[in-house]
């Protein structure tokens with residue numbers, strides 16, 4: 292039998308190698324070492340986890356840093372500038388997602404923070420029981436656990452199609468409306484596993500018809516699609532700066548004021564109060580109620596700069612770019628023997644640039660380690676903090692996720708497809724071990740980046756990484 296050869300279906304002229312990034316990102320030209328001693332441009336296909344800063348965001352941060360000083364109530368000139376920068380950033384962020392006139396924009400740390408904040412604001416039922424929240428099992432843990440903990444959420448198992456899932460949601464909302472109606476429907480704007488979503492307008496109509504509000508987990512939506520609260524009727528939107536090309540520690544919760552003004556202040560401390568006596572405290576309303584402590588001015592400015600930069604892009608151009616990359620990933624990967632691409636809904640339309648797959652015979656952790664060590668490609672492996680979904684779809688052992696955005700070049704996608712094909716045909720060339728539950732290169736020779744201040748190997752196990760942080764499979 293002749294030796295297997297690489298299949299040109301996955302690397303032929305139909306590819307996307309000619310596509311340049313839509314916007315420059317910091318580190319887009321960073322080179323990384325491979326185990327064979329050579330170097331290659333880093334292909335960052337893990338932007339769904341954290342996206343690199345847009346160059347415009349980094350420029351803005353550099354510009355405002357000399358102006359940074361204490362914020363809110365400082366009398367100094369720079370304090371007043373910083374306060375103005377922070378409050379202007381808040382308005383820009385709100386406007387970017389179509390906040391209604393009376394909506395609040397609260398600057399948080401990230402999506403997780405935003406959803407936990409909102410969980411403390413869902414009004415109780417008339418008998419004092421926590422307000423009811425409906426979620427699907429497709430959610431990232433950030434849009435599941437806050438509701439489970441604070442409200443005793445109902446977790447609905449989604450169906451195999453969008454149509455069936457919508458029907459299930461409708462039935463559940465209708466059944467509850469007769470007795471204990473839901474206060475809130477918490478839904479992902481785009482799955483962090485597959486990039487798929489349910490139609491927002493249909494969801495909002497269903498929920499509102501049955502007296503429930505809608506919070507959209509926009510972590511994977513906002514960086515990729517324009518969304519307007521005003522146009523869609525979505526009541527609350529949570530998203531993260533570090534996934535929106537602004538990795539400076541800020542995120543946002545935007546939405547209807549009444550629940551937020553009446554809800555439990557998210558953090559207790561300075562800035563959230565009007566007046567404090569030893570026995571009684573008068574809490575602020577508005578964003579300040581939930582923003583105790585010194586605010587993240589730089590993070591907010593960075594997030595606003597990202598919003599401005601994304602707003603300046605033609606939304607259609609973003610869709611065309613990211614869809615071409617995604618389609619190439621899906622088609623290229625599916626053309627390879629032993630590769631399976633994960634899907635939640637057979638009839639989903641317009642998914643964002645997230646593609647999850649498995650390579651039969653190879654642990655997802657090994658595939659990810661191989662892509663990094665032998666091809667300089669960064670992807671994510673594990674269960675993506677979506678254990679219920681991965682379990683239902685039969686991927687309890689985890690999978691590999693590649694994700695793209697406005698800073699992704701077509702060449703990076705082509706490299707991934709070719710590297711996976713090479714793995715299937717030739718197997719990995721380096722040796723790999725499992726250390727502390729993670730796949731690492733045996734005696735990894737790759738040096739740490741010069742000037743990084745790090746010493747020794749980069750293997751995450753060596754940095755004390757723990758299973759709990761990464762939502763990795765139970766057993767590798």
Ligand SMILES: Cc1ncc(COP(=O)(O)O)c(C=O)c1O
Pocket residue numbers: 339340401402403404431433434479481482483508510511531533534
């Ligand atoms: C869909 C989704 N929701 C929520 C989160 C949590 O985001 P963060 O870690 O920024 O809070 C993520 C992160 O991956 C996500 O993909």
